[in-house]
Amino acid sequence: MALELLTEEKIEISGFGGIRERVLVMDPRQFGHYVREECWPGFGACVYLANAWFLPGGSTGLHSHEQIDIVSVMTRGELHHQGSIGDGEVLQAGQVQLQRSGAKGFRHNEQNPGADYPAMVQIWLVPQSHEGEACYQVIELKSGLTCVYGGEMFAASTRVDVLQLAAGDEWTLEDDALGYVFRGTAISDDGQRLQRGDLFRLSGQSLSLTAESGFALVMIREA
Numbered sequence: 001m002a003l004e005l006l007t008e009e010k011i012e013i014s015g016f017g018g019i020r021e022r023v024l025v026m027d028p029r030q031f032g033h034y035v036r037e038e039c040w041p042g043f044g045a046c047v048y049l050a051n052a053w054f055l056p057g058g059s060t061g062l063h064s065h066e067q068i069d070i071v072s073v074m075t076r077g078e079l080h081h082q083g084s085i086g087d088g089e090v091l092q093a094g095q096v097q098l099q100r101s102g103a104k105g106f107r108h109n110e111q112n113p114g115a116d117y118p119a120m121v122q123i124w125l126v127p128q129s130h131e132g133e134a135c136y137q138v139i140e141l142k143s144g145l146t147c148v149y150g151g152e153m154f155a156a157s158t159r160v161d162v163l164q165l166a167a168g169d170e171w172t173l174e175d176d177a178l179g180y181v182f183r184g185t186a187i188s189d190d191g192q193r194l195q196r197g198d199l200f201r202l203s204g205q206s207l208s209l210t211a212e213s214g215f216a217l218v219m220i221r222e223a
Helices: 028-032
Strands: 004-006 012-015 021-027 046-054 064-067 069-076 080-082 090-092 095-100 105-110 119-125 135-140 144-149 158-165 168-171 177-185 185-188 193-194 198-203 207-211 215-222
Touching: 004 028, 046 158, 046 177, 046 215, 064 095, 069 144, 069 177, 090 095, 090 135, 095 144, 105 135, 105 168, 119 215, 135 144, 158 198
Parallel strands: none
Antiparallel strands: 004 198, 012 021, 021 046, 046 119, 064 105, 069 095, 069 119, 080 090, 080 105, 095 135, 144 158, 158 215, 168 207, 177 198, 177 215, 185 193, 185 207
């Protein structure tokens, strides 16, 4: 088994507007010479992955995206959404926001109206098709595996799932996957611990995990 690991503490905190983040994946295909040395390149259609949190009263500011689909996994708190698609929606922990750019792209602003520090894992993907209308969707996470991009939802070259396990639950990850742990810890069948803030790349064979506590990760695989 080949398991590469990047721990979040190796990544400097950056950000813009009212948001702070640790960017773990920046692909040269999308960002060119702006890629930080410590970041990993992309995986399949995934060109960006960050763990982000909002300052009290902070927002991203209204900005636009074209030819990029964005998956935002809410891990803590609540955000209010403003934009050309899904305007007025409220996103809460345990939900995933999916914004697909279609042919014309979209504008959005994610806002923190309160005094807390809501957080999300955000993933950018290059869509398989740039046709059709931009669209907005909120997906409720469930126990076990929830597909949030691709799969049976729509045609995509890369699939994104969120895995949630209770303490003691076991799960086997397929080979050739990129994963980011955003909650809890789990032990692999060879005794390695995966914990919150770990980004890993698995290749060559599967990996069996047993959750030590409530455990959750985002998993990215080629379709």
